[in-house]
Amino acid sequence: MSLRTKFMLALLFTGLAAVAMVGGLAYAGMTKKVDSLRRERAAEHFHASVTAYLAQYGSWEANRGKQGFDAFMRSRAPLAGDRPPPPDDERRPPPPGAGRPEPRDEPPYHFILADQEYRVLLGAGVYNHGELLPEAARKNAQAVEVNGRVVAYVSPEGVITPSRQELQYLAAMRDALWFGVAGAAVLALVLGVLLSRGLGRTLGHLTGAVRAMHGGSLLQRVPVEGKDEVAELAAAFNAMSEKLARTHEELNASHQTILTQAEQMRELSVRDALTKLHNRRHFDEQACTLFSHAVRHKRPLSVVIGDIDFFKKINDQFSHATGDAVLRQVGEILRSHMRLSDLVARYGGEEFVIAFPETELPQAAALCDKLRAMIEAFPWHQVHPELKVTMSMGVYADLAAGTAEAMLQKADALLYRAKETGRNRVCFAA
Numbered sequence: 001m002s003l004r005t006k007f008m009l010a011l012l013f014t015g016l017a018a019v020a021m022v023g024g025l026a027y028a029g030m031t032k033k034v035d036s037l038r039r040e041r042a043a044e045h046f047h048a049s050v051t052a053y054l055a056q057y058g059s060w061e062a063n064r065g066k067q068g069f070d071a072f073m074r075s076r077a078p079l080a081g082d083r084p085p086p087p088d089d090e091r092r093p094p095p096p097g098a099g100r101p102e103p104r105d106e107p108p109y110h111f112i113l114a115d116q117e118y119r120v121l122l123g124a125g126v127y128n129h130g131e132l133l134p135e136a137a138r139k140n141a142q143a144v145e146v147n148g149r150v151v152a153y154v155s156p157e158g159v160i161t162p163s164r165q166e167l168q169y170l171a172a173m174r175d176a177l178w179f180g181v182a183g184a185a186v187l188a189l190v191l192g193v194l195l196s197r198g199l200g201r202t203l204g205h206l207t208g209a210v211r212a213m214h215g216g217s218l219l220q221r222v223p224v225e226g227k228d229e230v231a232e233l234a235a236a237f238n239a240m241s242e243k244l245a246r247t248h249e250e251l252n253a254s255h256q257t258i259l260t261q262a263e264q265m266r267e268l269s270v271r272d273a274l275t276k277l278h279n280r281r282h283f284d285e286q287a288c289t290l291f292s293h294a295v296r297h298k299r300p301l302s303v304v305i306g307d308i309d310f311f312k313k314i315n316d317q318f319s320h321a322t323g324d325a326v327l328r329q330v331g332e333i334l335r336s337h338m339r340l341s342d343l344v345a346r347y348g349g350e351e352f353v354i355a356f357p358e359t360e361l362p363q364a365a366a367l368c369d370k371l372r373a374m375i376e377a378f379p380w381h382q383v384h385p386e387l388k389v390t391m392s393m394g395v396y397a398d399l400a401a402g403t404a405e406a407m408l409q410k411a412d413a414l415l416y417r418a419k420e421t422g423r424n425r426v427c428f429a430a
């Protein structure tokens with residue numbers, strides 16, 4: 001059931017209950033009051049009529065009892081409110097809810113009348129003519145005195161017929177009650193629609209915003225209308241959304257910083273500080289991967305170890321700083337002539353290592369000789385006038401060695417041979 005329907009039903013029930021309670025109580029109270037007033041007046045009127053009747057005729061039977069009394073009553077001034085309506089009224093239908101029409105020939109009430117010995121003269125439909133009034137009924141009976149002598153008793157028990165005027169009042173009141181009920185229902189429906197529309201709109205905005213947040217857009221704003229609790233909820237939601245979005249942004253930023261720092265740290269951990277080439281650890285890890293790949297796909301792989309000749313002498317003769325400059329420059333020459341898929345690293349001291357994936361031994365050896373020649377041909381005199389730098393290299397390309405490390409050891413042995421056989425050369429073996 002929608003919020004709007006619940007609202008309207010609640011207001012409808014409340015309105016109808018309030019109208020029914022107030023109207024019903026008023027109607028019941030009024031009916032009771034009318035009845036008691038009428039009964040009082042009717043009792044007095046009846047008592048006075050009986051007194052006058054008995055005073056005029058001496059006894060009940062003297063003027064043919066009930067028939068004579070009825071005619072006598074009609075000749076007397078009627079009880080207030082019992083006057084016959086104007087002739088026009090008679091042609092109109094009785095007012096709605098007026099109930100049974102008032103009989104024109106009947107008196108508007110029937111009281112119990114007994115003679116001085118409590119024998120019933122008028123039973124009012126309760127007792128039969130001539131029977132003795134019971135003891136209980138005698139207590140409330142009022143004596144009718146003529147010339148100081150009790151001649152009869154009138155009991156207030158009896159039937160009261162409301163007057164036409166009173167019936168009209170009560171009918172008008174019932175009409176007012178029905179109008180009240182209809183008015184309350186219309187008011188409840190209108191109020192229900194108005195109230196639920198405002199509330200439903202804000203709740204709709206909130207639901208949409210929460211869904212959008214769930215979808216990832218954390219910064220949401222819903223309109224804040226009025227100053228009630230729903231408006232407070234909307235304002236609190238806006239504040240929460242703003243704070244969430246800000247916190248999320250800050251977290252993202254710090255996460256990014258951490259990632260960058262981690263990347264930098266990782267990069268530092270795999271780089272050689274002096275030459276900016278990769279270091280030994282990185283080379284060993286990557287060489288393993290390259291080796292496995294080459295074995296699995298039966299692709300060629302060549303590994304190289306290069307060592308600067310007489311580097312100790314360079315340090316000793318020209319200074320350690322010159323030695324560093326030589327290392328940096330050799331590293332740059334190697335790096336700038338590699339493919340992206342090649343792996344080059346400073347292995348330690350004046351030693352460099354290279355892995356050439358997808359490269360057979362002859363191509364690798366030729367490339368190494370080219371690198372060697374470039375190192376030799378570099379204008380080292382720009383670093384120091386007397387400086388000369390050469391490199392010896394060992395190249396190995398047989399995957400049968402079993403591991404990348406074993407291939408490197410074979411290359412190292414070939415490097416040793418290059419050193420032994422005069423340096424500034426490339427030794428290789430398949």
Ligand SMILES: Nc1nc2c(ncn2[C@@H]2O[C@H](COP(=O)(O)OP(=O)(O)OP(=O)(O)O)[C@@H](O)[C@H]2O)c(=O)[nH]1
Nearest residue numbers: 307308309310311312313315320323324349350419
């Ligand atoms: N300037 C400098 N020197 C280094 C660095 N790392 C190692 N060395 C030096 O490099 C020298 C290597 O000398 P050796 O191992 O005897 O080799 P070599 O003198 O090149 O002799 P061969 O390899 O036989 O040609 C040592 O003196 C080390 O101190 C470095 O980062 N900077």
